[in-house]
Amino acid sequence: MRLDPGIHAELDARLAAVDTHLSTRYPGDRHGRQPVHTVYVPADRFHQNLVSEWGGLARAALETAPALPYPEHLHARVTAKLAAEPIEDLRIDFEDGYGIRADDEEDAAAEAAATALSAAERSTPFVGLRIKSMEAHTRRRSLRTLDVFLDRWFAGAAELPVNFVITLPKVSDPAQVAAFAAVCGRLDAAYGIALRFEIQIETPTAILGADGTATVARMITAADGRCTGLHYGTYDYSAACGIGAAYQSMEHPAADHAKAVMQVAAAGTGVRLSDGSTNVLPVGTDDRIAEAWALHARLVRRSLERGFYQGWDLHPAQLPTRFAATYAFFRDGAAAARDRLTAYLDRRDTGILDEPATARALAGFLLRGLRCGALDDDELGGFTEDRLAGL
Template sequence: MHPDSFLDSVFAELDGLLGGTDAALAARYPGDTGGRQPVHTVYVPADRMHPGLLDEWGTAAREALKAHPPPPFGEELRERVLSKLEREPIEDLRIDFEDGYGIRDDPTEDADAVAAAAALRDGPPPPFVGLRVKSLEAATRKRAVRTLAVFLFWYGGLPPGFVVTLPKVSAPEQVAAMAVLCGRLEEAYGLPAGALRFEAQVETPPAVLGADGRATVAQLVGAAAGRLTGLHYGTYDYSASLGIAAAQQSLEHPAADHAKAVMQVAVAGTGVRLSDGSTNVLPVGDTDAVRAAWALHSRLVRRSLERGFYQGWDLHPAQLPTRFAATYAFFRDGAPAARARLAAYRERRSGGILDEPATARALEGFLARGVHCGALDPSEADVEL
């Protein structure tokens, strides 16, 4: 039989066998969505939200640097950090109606939701913003839905870059219910279909490993009906639920690394992004205490970046300098080698490292992230953004 005749029949047979699989893989793993990912999410209790908050955080961060001068870290890096604190101190703001806010009576939480909507509408918004509502567990479900509905009604639409944070997710059914809720809210308030999206917090053991032995986080993506933008690790809820003593609860505890590794594998290629959690060691007190907290925060930020977690949580204005300094240093330190390896790959020459296409894409992604966060100028990246 001539190869053409044989191959045509085999191709047709294989296409029939694998066509459904091809479509399912393409839908499940579309790749990264591209564009900017914030380097952090700043959590602010809802009752403290007001129009001037962003400027206040930037001012407080600069005052912390002035009051407790850190060891020199290079004039260029210092200028970039100071400029960032002046221009855009908060990249992603989350107005918190959950743990950072606590339990209030309904009139109080309604009023704070109205005030938060007004503050966002009247003040210059950060590039990314959203609400963390209470969980969809039975005890707080109605309050979570009401807060989100009140906010959307009084805001009169969706702020740019808006996302809802759903805490304490333990089962894919909760994510599926959140997707249904988003659709109902869009219908109720005249929002475009699919515009309301959310991220899920991984802070309970069942969110990582279900009772059936399967990785729950892998099921969350499909349950979200295309509305899931990210998974955020919850450092202290997760650690405490495993019985880890308070003194040992940390972003770098082995239990944290296990949970985050499962999260990372579960969403690889899906377009769902990852965020590490927070450290509760705040840069406050005398200079020695502030510098010690800065050293810890800087190390943890760098550690997360090295492990592919490009976002984390910040809880205090004085954490902003180390967030940006550590992030900028990571990308600036790695940029020369990344550019050299990418040039060698494009020119089909060996630079001592034989890179493959997947690694070349990773090098391009690294440089693009450096530009998006302000660590690199576009002229230093040599990639399409």
């Protein structure tokens, strides 16, 4: 061997900064469950019985409307989900869904939201607020709403709900993210909490900056570890790109480009992705409901196939297709994933040369299917949740 043994220490010193950057900026996927959707409810329509109300309306839609565009065997699983946990992630909306109101009216709404959420007869695994943006004309109102909500919350409760998150909309520049992260630091100190937030990607400048860089990647850095997710805003982004209203969609090429950049920026960072929504609601005649359900189910499946495991729902009648499409996706692929993972671990030749990264993806697929309720323990061929998480 002719290589000087001292080369190791030399390389360690030379690459120390890179090693630190990679370990902190790219820690890998975040552990734990990811919700399959986020339900947005305008703040003035939120009340303490909302979760049960939405569950009842979703079950009624499933029972009285045309059949779901999925096999009948999923019906019982979806019905059970709608009864047990109709909403996985709830966002009380003070932005577009709520609009611009007088200050005293929004103050009252923020206090009422905190009171109703603390008194809610059913909790959701994930919950939070969407405040107004950090743009000049709304930032004061945005921060006031958050402060009023927190003040009322801690007047009657000791802790924020688990997985509480703020959604920051219409972010255009990393400086807005850094500024909001600094505000979160002030609120942390004031209330004894640790706030985290999601970034909504609704403007072209959030994807491509004037200097030619991928702005969204810089936003994750600017969040200083507080960013938990990137959420795509279908209609604001499409409109900002000049796309006509009739063609604005989650599957427009402009949407696919934006989401591909988001996906690359978030990869390995622990920041999760969420697709947007469709505004075609399943209401009206049976034919219109059937068409809207077919569209929603197809778009949910399309997002899942592209690695976006979460999306937005805006109406109770969208919940049946959200869960049916999600369950069908994981159930359709479960047997192959389970068999390939077993073969990989057993070092069996199946004609498919899987590598460690693929094995991790197979385990992740099964784990997501189990955690969202699409799969049961006895369908995993002996794999437990702990073992899959370990893989």
